[in-house]
Amino acid sequence: NAGVMQNPRHLVRRRGQEARLRCSPMKGHSHVYWYRQLPEEGLKFMVYLQKENIIDESGMPKERFSAEFPKEGPSILRIQQVVRGDSAAYFCASSRTGGGGYNEQFFGPGTRLTVL
Amino acid sequence: KQEVTQIPAALSVPEGENLVLNCSFTDSAIYNLQWFRQDPGKGLTSLLLIQSSQREQTSGRLNASLDKSSGRSTLYIAASQPGDSATYLCAVRGGSEKLVFGKGTKLTVNP
Numbered sequence: 001n002a003g004v005m006q007n008p009r010h011l012v013r014r015r016g017q018e019a020r021l022r023c024s025p026m027k028g029h030s031h032v033y034w035y036r037q038l039p040e041e042g043l044k045f046m047v048y049l050q051k052e053n054i055i056d057e058s059g060m061p062k063e064r065f066s067a068e069f070p071k072e073g074p075s076i077l078r079i080q081q082v083v084r085g086d087s088a089a090y091f092c093a094s095s096r097t098g099g100g101g102y103n104e105q106f107f108g109p110g111t112r113l114t115v116l
Numbered sequence: 117k118q119e120v121t122q123i124p125a126a127l128s129v130p131e132g133e134n135l136v137l138n139c140s141f142t143d144s145a146i147y148n149l150q151w152f153r154q155d156p157g158k159g160l161t162s163l164l165l166i167q168s169s170q171r172e173q174t175s176g177r178l179n180a181s182l183d184k185s186s187g188r189s190t191l192y193i194a195a196s197q198p199g200d201s202a203t204y205l206c207a208v209r210g211g212s213e214k215l216v217f218g219k220g221t222k223l224t225v226n227p
Binding site: 004031033035041042043044045048055056058059091093095103104105106107108109110112 | 120147148150152157158159160161162165205207209212213214215216217218219220
């Protein structure tokens with residue numbers, strides 16, 4: 001009965017490299033959300049996905065960031081050409097349902113990205 | 117645009133004390149409100165979820181209330197323990213699926 005899994009837990013990249021963050025939702029959950037927590041800031045929504053579909057990407061930066069949730073396998077948050085300002089903790093959450101009043105999101109342990 | 121504010125930003129109490137953490141939000145059109153706990157360098161643990169139609173939820177020593185019309189929620193912790201030391205986050209969900217978070221209250225319970 002594993003919870004939301006994220007890997008890697010810590011990721012170090014040099015400026016200009018690519019970062020790939022993975023998220024496996026809880027068993028039975030088909031809705032995935034990505035949030036970013038910058039130092040001294042609250043968590044900010046980035047993107048909401050269902051299997052093979054991006055539902056809401058209103059929180060994603062317009063450039064360099066992309067997300068996918070394929071039919072098979074984990075959800076991937078991809079950051080191209082990373083800059084120091086991308087250093088943050090990236091959290092993934094999942095839920096069983098996506099609509100209605102009862103929609104509890106369960107969070108993973110996060111990936112802490114450091115850009116040198 | 118929904119904004120969530122948590123007061124105080126930090127709180128230090130002696131062990132055994134009862135305490136209240138506050139959360140306010142600007143748009144009362146919410147579906148639900150969640151309280152989370154975050155330990156340093158760790159993920160978020162969901163503590164309580166209150167539906168918009170509910171007034172409160174209880175789990176063990178925790179009690180969360182919701183007054184949607186005034187845009188307020190409180191998290192009451194009874195008989196605090198050093199293990200309760202963490203950052204407590206409040207988040208609301210409106211018409212979209214995304215959660216809007218406050219910046220949290222950092223709680224320290226001193227033995």
